[in-house]
Each structure stands twice: as structure tokens, then as C-alpha cells.
Amino acid sequence: xARYFVMEPPAATDEEAVETARLIRDGFSVPAFAIxxxxxxWHRLWIEAALFFAASMAIVAAADAAGLxxxxxxxxxxxxxxxxxxxxxxxxxxxxxxxxxxxxxxxAGSIADAEARYAARVVEDVDHGISPASEGIASPKPGPTxxxxxxxxxxxxxxxxxGRS
Numbered sequence: 001x002a003r004y005f006v007m008e009p010p011a012a013t014d015e016e017a018v019e020t021a022r023l024i025r026d027g028f029s030v031p032a033f034a035i036x037x038x039x040x041x042w043h044r045l046w047i048e049a050a051l052f053f054a055a056s057m058a059i060v061a062a063a064d065a066a067g068l069x070x071x072x073x074x075x076x077x078x079x080x081x082x083x084x085x086x087x088x089x090x091x092x093x094x095x096x097x098x099x100x101x102x103x104x105x106x107x108a109g110s111i112a113d114a115e116a117r118y119a120a121r122v123v124e125d126v127d128h129g130i131s132p133a134s135e136g137i138a139s140p141k142p143g144p145t146x147x148x149x150x151x152x153x154x155x156x157x158x159x160x161x162x163g164r165s
Contacts (some may be wrong), residue, residue: 004114008101033084
């Protein structure tokens with residue numbers, strides 16, 4: 001089962017949040033690896049895309065200066081591999097900078113299942129009088145006293161551990 005970050009837009013009502021929330025799969029992204037610069041630009045990660053281009057050019061130039069030939073271009077695959085690993089986290093961080101809020105983490109087999117679980121969780125919380133926007137970040141499963149708040153972020157952009165502060 002995959003884990004999905006649920007990001008809700010700023011200043012949205014519960015109904016609007018369910019419709020416009022973004023679910024981001026936590027894991028390796030094949031499109032981010034295969035077409036890294038286009039994936040970064042598609043997700044409006046302008047600074048990250050510029051850094052990717054600069055780093056790619058620097059790697060190729062350094063490899064040519066060292067006389068590595070085509071192996072130098074292959075070294076730029078390491079950069080694409082990094083974007084494949086950390087691309088979803090970079091995208092989630094960009095949304096946070098734009099005011100989006102983490103709502104919960106959903107575990108599901110597919111994106112459709114994750115969306116259904118998220119919608120069911122919102123309905124359940126609304127029935128219990130809990131507003132996702134007022135609660136901040138909630139765990140995927142409520143404890144005996146209700147949803148816990150999680151305020152953990154990735155360390156140096158490498159790994160994020162939900163539930164740890």
C-alpha cells in the first residue's frame with residue numbers, strides 16, 4: 001500500500017477542500033525521474049527546475065573537462081534519480097509555501113482508493129464536529145482522544161517522517 005499526503009488549499013471550506021485537495025503519493029515518481037525538468041516545470045517548481053538545469057550543465061561540463069565523454073552525461077542520471085526520489089516532497093513543500101495545509105496521510109492501494117478514504121474521513125470528522133482546517137495536521141487514524149497534531153517536516157529535504165516532531 002502506498003502513502004498519500006493530503007494537501008488542502010488555504011481558506012477553503014470543508015466542501016471546497018474535498019473538491020480541490022491534492023493527494024501526493026509519497027514515494028519514487030517515475031515521471032519525475034524520466035522527464036525531470038518538464039515534471040518540475042509542470043508542478044511550477046521554478047527554482048528547483050533552474051537548479052536542475054544549472055546542476056545538469058555543471059555535471060556535463062565537469063565531465064567533459066575531465067575527459068569522461070558520454071559517461072559524463074550518464075552522471076546526470078543521478079540528478080534525475082534524486083528528483084524521482086524527492087520530487088513529491090519538493091512539490092508538497094512548494095504547496096506549503098503557498099499556504100496549503102497538510103491534512104492527513106492516507107494509506108491506500110491506488111489514488112482512487114486514497115481519494116475515497118480521504119472523503120470518508122472528512123465526512124466522519126464533520127459528523128463529529130471536527131473541522132479539518134481548524135485542527136491543522138491530523139493523523140490518518142484518530143486516537144482515543146481524537147486526531148493528533150503532527151508538525152514534522154523533512155530533514156534537509158531528504159526524508160519526512162509523519163508523526164515525529
